[in-house]
Amino acid sequence: MRHLLSVSDLSIDEIEKLVFESVVSPLPPRVLSPVAGSVGMVFMEASTRTRSSFALAAYRMGRHSIYLGTQESSLSKGETLEDTLDNLQAMGCSGFVVRASQQVDLHSLKNYSKAPILNAGDGMREHPTQALLDLATMWNKTAERSWEKLRQQKWVIVGDLKHSRVAHSWAILADRLSINLCFVSPEEWKPSFLLSGQQWTSDLNEALSGATGVIVLRVQKERFGSDEEWGEGSLKNFVSKYQLSKKVLSKKELFLMHPGPVNWGVELALEMKNYERSLLLAQVEQGLHMRSSLLNFFFR
Ligand code: NCD
Numbered sequence: 001m002r003h004l005l006s007v008s009d010l011s012i013d014e015i016e017k018l019v020f021e022s023v024v025s026p027l028p029p030r031v032l033s034p035v036a037g038s039v040g041m042v043f044m045e046a047s048t049r050t051r052s053s054f055a056l057a058a059y060r061m062g063r064h065s066i067y068l069g070t071q072e073s074s075l076s077k078g079e080t081l082e083d084t085l086d087n088l089q090a091m092g093c094s095g096f097v098v099r100a101s102q103q104v105d106l107h108s109l110k111n112y113s114k115a116p117i118l119n120a121g122d123g124m125r126e127h128p129t130q131a132l133l134d135l136a137t138m139w140n141k142t143a144e145r146s147w148e149k150l151r152q153q154k155w156v157i158v159g160d161l162k163h164s165r166v167a168h169s170w171a172i173l174a175d176r177l178s179i180n181l182c183f184v185s186p187e188e189w190k191p192s193f194l195l196s197g198q199q200w201t202s203d204l205n206e207a208l209s210g211a212t213g214v215i216v217l218r219v220q221k222e223r224f225g226s227d228e229e230w231g232e233g234s235l236k237n238f239v240s241k242y243q244l245s246k247k248v249l250s251k252k253e254l255f256l257m258h259p260g261p262v263n264w265g266v267e268l269a270l271e272m273k274n275y276e277r278s279l280l281l282a283q284v285e286q287g288l289h290m291r292s293s294l295l296n297f298f299f300r
Contacts, residue, residue, distance in 0.1 A: 001113065001114060001116060005107055005128070007176065015132065015173075018297065026292065027292045027296055030061055037094020039097060039299065040066055040088035041066065044081070054295075060292050061295050068084065081100070082112055085113055096116070096118070106122040122165060127169050129287075131172075134259070136290050138213065141255055151180070154180045156184055159189075160189050160217055161191040163224070166259050172195070184202065184242075185200070186241070190202075205248075211254055212255060213256065214254050215259075216256065218266075239265075243268065246269070246275065256277055257283055258283075260280065
């Protein structure tokens, strides 16, 4: 049984094909079929974009989806994720989209589930579909949509890398596809997941020089450990050194990406809402197509 728990679950060839399909020939909507297996969406953490785009993608692919969040399901009574998936499967779900909390490692379900699982965010571990939709958005903006040209560019990913499952999936994806991605964060958020040869710096300006675009990440306070402090002082310090504003990007003409949700006024200045080279909503639109392709690929 194939699952998408990590970006390393897809071959380079498959990644390039999925990107091509989702950008160049997004799958057309299908007629909703009561006999196509339903998609069970189990979310143990809040979500806006990932949840709605997967639900819409399932619908476009002719499948009904059913959503269970922790609060409105028996997960809140202590029922396990395994039991939840078994019950959904007994009702006809033939595939799952799961967002796991940090306490549950999706990889532990690898040999358990008889239906494919797509990782919709796994604690602080990985978020492969976000990295894949980001990749498709970048590739779409590359001259001639050439992989070779994309490999010659430099991209930057900046923010709270330590707690970011998006950054972790990106480290693996950049390594697999030989994309030049420079990781930037304050020293205390230097991630432990970087692979050999990957660049990290705490100097944002140095990293932005010569770059084609930048992916900005949210400060994920909800994931901070009890020993990690985030007071007024740390916020001011982060904003002054790492916030992207029109001034920081002046004359650089960089593409701007962010997986959302944005903390406006923290990692992005409010004025960046109308930044001409912002791809924030292009990412969201691409997310619908990439997730349609992924559902079609994994749920046969
Ligand atoms: C990200 C996530 O949930 O990991 N958001 C998303 O899926 N669009 C990033 C974040 O929460 O900051």
